[in-house]
Amino acid sequence: xxxxxxxxxxxxxxxxxxxxxxxxxxxxxxxxxxxxxxxxxxxxxxxxxxxxxxxxxxxxxxxxxxxxxxxxxxxxxxxxxxxxxxxxxxxxxxxxxxxxxxxxxxxxxxxxxxxxxxxxxxxxxxxxxxxxxxxxxxxxxxxxxxxxxxxxxxxxxxxxxxxxxxxxxxxxxxxxxxxxxxxxxxxxxxxxxxxxxxxxxxxxxxxxxxxxxxxxxxxxxxxxxxxxxxxxxxxxxxxxxxxxxxxxxxxxxxxxxxxxxxxxxxxxxxxxxxxxxxxxxxxxxxxxxxxxxxxxxxxxxxxxxx
Amino acid sequence: xxxxxxxxxxxxxxxxxxxxxxxxxxxxxxxxxxxxxxxxxxxxxxxxxxxxxxxxxxxxxxxxxxxxxxxxxxxxxxxxxxxxxxxxxxxxxxxxxxxxxxxxxxxxxxxxxxxxxxxxxxxxxxxxxxxxxxxxxxxxxxxxxxxxxxxxxxxxxxxxxxxxxxxxxxxxxxxxxxxxxxxxxxxxxxxxxxxxxxxxxxxxxxxxxxxxxxxxxxxxxxxxxxxxxxxxxxxxxxxxxxxxxxxxxxxxxxxxxxxxxxxxxxxxxxxxxxxxxxxxxxxxxxxxxxxxxxxxxxxxxxxxxxxxxxxxxxxxxxxxxxxxxxxxxxxxxxxxxxxxxxxxx
Amino acid sequence: xxxxxxxxxxxxxxxxxxxxxxxxxxxxxxxxxxxxxxxxxxxxxxxxxxxxxxxxxxxxxxxxxxxxxxxxxxxxxxxxxxxxxxxxxxxxxxxxxxxxxxxxxxxxxxxxxxxxxxxxxxxxxxxxxxxxxxxxxxxxxxxxxxxxxxxxxxxxxxxxxxxxxxxxxxxxxxxxxxxxxxxxxxxxxxxxxxxxxxxxxxxxxxxxxxxxxxxxxxxxxxxxxxxxxxxxxxxxxxxxxxxxxxxxxxxxxxxxxxxxxxxxxxxxxxxxxxxxxxxxxxxxxxxxxxxxxx
Numbered sequence: 001x002x003x004x005x006x007x008x009x010x011x012x013x014x015x016x017x018x019x020x021x022x023x024x025x026x027x028x029x030x031x032x033x034x035x036x037x038x039x040x041x042x043x044x045x046x047x048x049x050x051x052x053x054x055x056x057x058x059x060x061x062x063x064x065x066x067x068x069x070x071x072x073x074x075x076x077x078x079x080x081x082x083x084x085x086x087x088x089x090x091x092x093x094x095x096x097x098x099x100x101x102x103x104x105x106x107x108x109x110x111x112x113x114x115x116x117x118x119x120x121x122x123x124x125x126x127x128x129x130x131x132x133x134x135x136x137x138x139x140x141x142x143x144x145x146x147x148x149x150x151x152x153x154x155x156x157x158x159x160x161x162x163x164x165x166x167x168x169x170x171x172x173x174x175x176x177x178x179x180x181x182x183x184x185x186x187x188x189x190x191x192x193x194x195x196x197x198x199x200x201x202x203x204x205x206x207x208x209x210x211x212x213x214x215x216x217x218x219x220x221x222x223x224x225x226x227x228x229x230x231x232x233x234x235x236x237x238x239x240x241x242x243x244x245x246x247x248x249x250x251x252x253x254x255x256x257x258x259x260x261x262x263x264x265x266x267x268x269x270x271x272x273x274x275x276x277x278x279x280x281x282x283x284x285x286x287x288x289x290x291x292x293x294x295x296x297x298x299x300x301x302x303x304x305x306x
Numbered sequence: 307x308x309x310x311x312x313x314x315x316x317x318x319x320x321x322x323x324x325x326x327x328x329x330x331x332x333x334x335x336x337x338x339x340x341x342x343x344x345x346x347x348x349x350x351x352x353x354x355x356x357x358x359x360x361x362x363x364x365x366x367x368x369x370x371x372x373x374x375x376x377x378x379x380x381x382x383x384x385x386x387x388x389x390x391x392x393x394x395x396x397x398x399x400x401x402x403x404x405x406x407x408x409x410x411x412x413x414x415x416x417x418x419x420x421x422x423x424x425x426x427x428x429x430x431x432x433x434x435x436x437x438x439x440x441x442x443x444x445x446x447x448x449x450x451x452x453x454x455x456x457x458x459x460x461x462x463x464x465x466x467x468x469x470x471x472x473x474x475x476x477x478x479x480x481x482x483x484x485x486x487x488x489x490x491x492x493x494x495x496x497x498x499x500x501x502x503x504x505x506x507x508x509x510x511x512x513x514x515x516x517x518x519x520x521x522x523x524x525x526x527x528x529x530x531x532x533x534x535x536x537x538x539x540x541x542x543x544x545x546x547x548x549x550x551x552x553x554x555x556x557x558x559x560x561x562x563x564x565x566x567x568x569x570x571x572x573x574x575x576x577x578x579x580x581x582x583x584x585x586x587x588x589x590x591x592x593x594x595x596x597x598x599x600x601x602x603x604x605x606x607x608x609x610x611x612x613x614x615x616x617x618x619x620x621x622x623x624x625x626x627x628x629x630x631x632x633x634x635x636x637x638x639x640x641x642x643x644x645x646x647x648x649x650x651x
Numbered sequence: 652x653x654x655x656x657x658x659x660x661x662x663x664x665x666x667x668x669x670x671x672x673x674x675x676x677x678x679x680x681x682x683x684x685x686x687x688x689x690x691x692x693x694x695x696x697x698x699x700x701x702x703x704x705x706x707x708x709x710x711x712x713x714x715x716x717x718x719x720x721x722x723x724x725x726x727x728x729x730x731x732x733x734x735x736x737x738x739x740x741x742x743x744x745x746x747x748x749x750x751x752x753x754x755x756x757x758x759x760x761x762x763x764x765x766x767x768x769x770x771x772x773x774x775x776x777x778x779x780x781x782x783x784x785x786x787x788x789x790x791x792x793x794x795x796x797x798x799x800x801x802x803x804x805x806x807x808x809x810x811x812x813x814x815x816x817x818x819x820x821x822x823x824x825x826x827x828x829x830x831x832x833x834x835x836x837x838x839x840x841x842x843x844x845x846x847x848x849x850x851x852x853x854x855x856x857x858x859x860x861x862x863x864x865x866x867x868x869x870x871x872x873x874x875x876x877x878x879x880x881x882x883x884x885x886x887x888x889x890x891x892x893x894x895x896x897x898x899x900x901x902x903x904x905x906x907x908x909x910x911x912x913x914x915x916x917x918x919x920x921x922x923x924x925x926x927x928x929x930x931x932x933x934x935x936x937x938x939x940x941x942x943x944x945x
Contacts, residue, residue, distance in 0.1 A: 011782075014779060015779070015782060015783045015786060018779055018780060018783040019783050019786070019787070022780075022783065022784070022787075023795070026795075026796065026799055027799060029799070036799065124336075136925070136928060136929070137925070139871075139928060140871060140921060140924045140925040140928050141921055141924075142875045142878060142879060142920060142924070144878075144879060144882055144898070145898070145917045145920060145921065148898065148901075148902070148905065148913045148917065149913070149914070149917065151905060151906075152905060152910055152913060152914070155906070156905065156906060156907075156908050156910075157908075163906060201422060202417055202419050202422035202423045203422065203423055203424055203425040203426075205378065205417060205423075206417055206423045206424070206485070206488065207425070207436075208378050208409070209376060209378060209409055209410060209414075209415045209417070210409065210410040210436055210437045210440065210488065211406045211407060211408070211409035211410035211411055211437060211440055211441060212406075212410075212436065212440055213403075213406060216440075220428075221425050221428075224427050225425070225426070225427060240788065243788035243790070243791050244788060244790050244791075246790060246791065246794065246879075246883065247790070247879050247882060247883065250882075250883060251902075261791065261794060262883060264798070265794060265797075265798055265883060265884060265885050266884065268798075270798060273794065273795055273798045274795065276791060276795075277787065277791050277792060277794075277795040280787070280788045280791045281783075281786055281787045281788070281791075281792075284786045284787070284788065285783075285786050288786065
């Protein structure tokens with residue numbers, strides 16, 4: 001067990017190293033990192049200063065150590081536009097992103113889990129077909145398109161909901177729906193397949209043999225077991241949501257991390273873009289590690305394997 | 307129709323505990339093009355206190371028969387004909403909600419895999435007491451108390467602490483005894499055990515079989531024992547039914563069938579009988595493969611593997627013959643006319 | 652007995668999908684139409700997609716009051732003909748989508764084969780890299796790359812290939828690991844074939860089905876990513892009529908009710924992605940039932 005966790009932590013550290021190396025090398029790949037790292041429209045003197053600051057006149061390995069050193073100290077550089085450290089900007093936007101992601105997640109689970117169960121229980125019949133159709137639609141409609149169509153309908157024609165900004169609960173509704181839409185489909189699919197697997201298990205058979213009504217068989221014996229993989233995915237997806245929210249946050253002008261990334265692109269504010277990628281990738285590596293460790297505690301087979 | 311050779315006077319006036327009349331269960335594929343006759347025209351009678359052993363290779367229909375009895379077939383399976391009389395009351399036409407009150411209450415069942423039969427997320431006490439709460443309206447606390455008693459009756463040490471534990475904290479043998487406790491929790495009249503010992507160690511197996519026999523005597527249960535181990539049948543059962551390709555090819559009192567098997571398949575099974583010391587061996591000693599159930603040959607399904615098959619076996623399906631009182635066999639070799647003409651070599 | 656509950660459940664699953672599986676005609680037809688529009692855009696489009704007359708701005712589609720058959724789907728904020736832009740947009744989506752899928756598929760398949768067949772440190776390096784890149788959130792990673800290399804159609808293809816090759820590498824490697832143990836590969840080893848020729852002649856033909864199935868399924872993903880990048884302004888550069896760019900432009904007219912600037916390109920993206928997904932599902936079942944869990 002300890003060995004397993006130690007190995008997983010080792011892999012994660014290796015992943016983080018490769019992640020930093022990837023990002024570092026991509027920036028150098030353009031041949032002219034100074035102009036990327038310098039403010040748009042910077043003077044020749046400014047660029048020379050940048051070159052000096054990041055050691056761009058030094059050999060590549062030295063530059064990498066410098067880059068890593070900054071990363072480890074939590075220094076992701078400073079935004080040109082805001083004149084603030086990127087980490088600070090990131091952390092100031094994080095609550096907004098988490099709020100949006102949580103509401104979107106709740107929505108996706110509230111929609112995905114019941115429909116997934118319904119589809120599994122009625123497998124091959126009407127509701128299963130309806131569910132499949134929506135899952136397909138969910139996976140095929142890009143979230144920004146859903147967002148734009150929602151604005152068109154609820155803000156422009158019905159004038160029920162504000163089209164952008166933050167503040168009230170009403171501001172949250174449409175972005176959360178647009179963001180959760182895709183994930184609802186993914187959660188529905190997983191709930192359905194997980195439920196089908198559990199329904200075929202021996203303990204469900206035994207529950208039926210006990211003479212329990214079908215409702216109790218499903219609600220008590222199948223539901224809890226089927227939910228474990230769904231909740232795992234939901235945990236990972238919460239982090240994913242923060243990272244894919246960029247288009248939805250742009251559409252609705254929601255001041256989260258996605259919006260920050262969009263500002264980074266539009267103002268040619270490269271440190272922001274770089275910072276968001278690094279933190280996003282690190283978060284996902286960390287969540288994967290966390291899931292593996294939790295699973296190792298829950299599933300005795302992994303424990304034995306280690 | 308068969309009859310177990312019980313000579314007790316009561317069986318003549320009282321209806322038998324369970325009587326199957328020409329029962330057939332088919333599995334139909336989604337497109338309707340493939341039909342598997344998993345249980346085909348099976349008849350059987352069982353009295354209280356009797357133990358019937360049902361033997362056959364995997365895929366012979368013995369587990370489907372058990373699922374049919376409780377009407378918990380997978381969606382593709384349906385009972386197409388026949389009757390299942392429990393105390394003279396036919397279960398086949400019963401609506402689902404009435405059938406539910408029979409499952410776990412009048413008929414208990416023990417599944418084969420103790421490691422997978424218990425829900426990993428609920429305590430033992432919850433799962434053992436569940437049928438009591440469902441069928442007898444027992445309160446949570448009284449179901450809990452009775453669960454402790456049930457664990458005691460299946461010889462689980464320190465049941466008071468075991469009820470609060472989860473399945474993964476128990477050994478395989480202990481879990482199987484818990485599954486047994488669930489099976490008898492509502493004091494059913496009939497208990498079906500589907501290969502309940504295959505995954506257990508030898509000593510645990512013997513203990514478990516002894517436990518089942520004691521429980522049966524204590525409650526005067528009818529016991530249907532599904533197995534592929536004839537050694538277990540010899541130990542546990544007084545009546546034997548042999549299944550092959552969905553059909554009951556031979557049946558009769560254990561001593562009668564063991565001494566004078568009428569069907570060549572039974573004969574082959576008996577000659578490959580594993581001793582208790584090597585009981586993990588499956589019944590594979592017979593040459594050839596079991597037939598494709600969705601595409602059975604005309605005539606007798608066993609003919610291709612039968613050392614004594616003749617022309618008629620390959621063209622015409624044998625009906626049920628009675629070679630001796632209480633014994634039946636679906637084989638042309640025991641047909642009165644073939645015995646008369648001496649076709650038996 | 653051979654039929655279990657699970658089998659039947661799978662066999663029964665989804666009559667709409669089942670039906671579409673047997674008749675993939677609709678998605679096929681839609682993709683065909685889009686491909687046709689992309690190829691013959693110069694003949695089909697009545698106007699230049701990049702220039703319009705400023706006197707004809709924000710004309711609605713012909714069936715709405717103020718619209719005319721001159722511009723059947725209306726005009727945008729620069730007076731450009733929406734219908735013509737949609738047709739040329741099909742070309743952008745098709746070219747970018749297919750090239751990106753092919754490039755990433757080739758890179759991923761080759762690396763997957765090499766990684767799986769050679770094993771050892773080569774495998775370690777490639778798989779660690781694959782895992783790391785898979786951990787990067789695809790859209791954020793793509794935006795990062797776009798910010799570095801700047802917007803152009805060519806760069807979009809490179810970016811999409813860089814982001815998505817890992818999916819192929821992962822799956823192909825898994826298949827190669829099992830193929831490696833198969834009789835015909837062992838025979839080839841015994842017969843003294845070189846590693847390269849074994850990979851090319853014995854392994855590649857056996858994994859190419861999975862790659863094709865995955866490529867079809869990835870087509871939808873790639874198109875959505877391209878549209879997202881274009882929408883954010885780091886994809887196809889603006890005067891070009893990409894559907895994502897059109898949606899971005901259409902946002903200006905959205906609040907005043909110029910719905911066609913959003914709905915028209917939106918419907919195009921949706922139809923194309925939906926068709927690609929349905930076709931991918933169908934191919935998956937047809938070519939490689941083992942890939943069901945993809």
